[in-house]
């Protein structure tokens with residue numbers, strides 16, 4: 249076996265089924281080994297960033313290593329953003345990168361980039377294979393590091409190394425893929441129980457780490473009469489059939505989360521690294537449980553930190569805390585949530601003969617005046633919630649489509665949700681969807697894209713076509729970098745630099761080989777989405793949405809409200825001047 253063959257055989261053993269990238273130069277021995285390996289398919293993308301995003305999504309959805317490749321120099325540089333997405337999403341990903349031949353390393357040769365330096369910040373493991381004797385140990389170390397750190401490992405392959413024969417007998421490869429599940433320290437656990445017992449009211453902030461302990465978490469909340477605020481990443485596993493959840497906090501959130509935080513004497517953070525300190529209560533006793541001790545106290549002061557597995561800690565707390573029979577705090581948060589939900593759910597009630605679209609529009613009109621008749625993005629998201637199956641995978645672009653998903657798409661327990669929720673990169677939804685779809689071509693995969701996001705990596709719509717990946721791409725086409733427009737207006741600035749001159753994206757998609765629809769009338773939306781979800785092969789629905797739709801955060805302060813007002817006046821003045 250040569251070096252390249254051993255790498256490919258090794259990742260096939262791990263269960264990797266696809267490798268993403270652009271072929272060329274030093275990586276030719278790898279692609280040749282993939283061509284001869286039945287267990288792995290090569291997926292050639294148009295931009296390497298898409299390959300890295302796809303690998304990141306695969307690792308997130310399956311837990312199995314995602315693999316992408318970048319050729320010497322620029323091909324590897326292009327991987328960076330998607331690799332950051334994987335690293336910040338805690339997804340084990342291996343990047344195999346090309347390098348100039350060994351004799352040229354260090355001479356600033358054509359295309360030479362120092363990968364071991366370039367990837368220093370993003371990858372927990374970086375190594376250049378310079379002799380065949382380093383194999384298979386370097387591969388094992390790279391894979392083990394990706395799993396152990398839930399992050400990125402980069403293996404660099406100079407042009408003259410891939411074809412070197414690995415010396416010695418062909419020994420089986422040994423990978424370590426399991427992660428430790430540390431139990432909570434009994435003394436600290438007892439302290440946590442005492443703090444909880446002393447507090448009159450408790451609110452839980454549950455993150456992704458709490459998902460595997462769903463039933464114990466609900467029992468704990470029941471015992472403590474505690475509302476549960478869910479992070480966006482916890483939504484996919486903890487939202488459904490949960491009488492304690494009160495939705496999300498942060499910019500995408502709703503007012504009930506604020507009621508839950510404001511009314512708490514003690515905040516119990518479970519398996520979450522929720523990144524917005526400004527949305528967390530600061531004047532409460534806080535207990536934080538996280539498997540990774542370095543996460544504790546970095547968002548808000550933790551009066552007590554348990555560096556332990558969230559699931560084990562939740563079960564132990566459930567068994568040891570005293571019950572809090574008074575439900576007033578839980579009731580207050582839940583009632584606020586029900587009112588808010590009712591306003592949202594009014595969009596999608598199935599209680600008449602009318603089409604979903606006209607029912608939804610009839611209900612939403614009284615809520616927010618919309619004289620222009622432009623399609624509301626809320627309506628699109630609400631309708632996607634209806635049209636998509638119970639086990640659909642949703643991906644959302646960074647931008648307003650994540651807000652619309654958080655508010656209008658309900659999780660079922662079998663639906664999945666992937667986004668660039670820690671890196672916050674644009675253009676992730678379509679590449680993430682490609683990755684997930686390649687793992688299971690029968691599963692419904694829905695990408696909720698911004699027009700800015702989709703057009704940023706537009707070329708890879710071609711990958712959906714050439715690989716016949718039946719993704720459902722829905723574009724919230726507001727002709728804007730909408731989230732930035734919102735930021736500017738909140739700050740009292742006139743909208744500037746956010747307008748996008750888009751072509752008819754459905755026509756572009758059609759020319760690229762997708763089946764597509766352009767929707768400009770709300771009454772056509774339901775039919776277009778249903779058709780798109782039942783058509784073979786990749787489909788795209790380009791929905792022209794109202795750019796002036798405003799998403800109000802859970803608590804709009806006077807400053808922000810004033811900002812909107814000032815911005816609107818300034819925009820009027822600017823447009824008059826023009």
Ligand SMILES: Cc1ncc(C[n+]2csc(CCOP(=O)(O)OP(=O)(O)O)c2C)c(N)n1
Nearest residue numbers: 647648649673674698699700701729730731
């Ligand atoms: C790669 C990258 N560039 C810029 C940003 C800053 N940014 C965040 S959201 C956003 C606008 C997104 O616009 P669009 O995709 O059209 O979605 P919308 O908000 O209009 O729904 C921008 C520019 C970013 N997060 N990532």
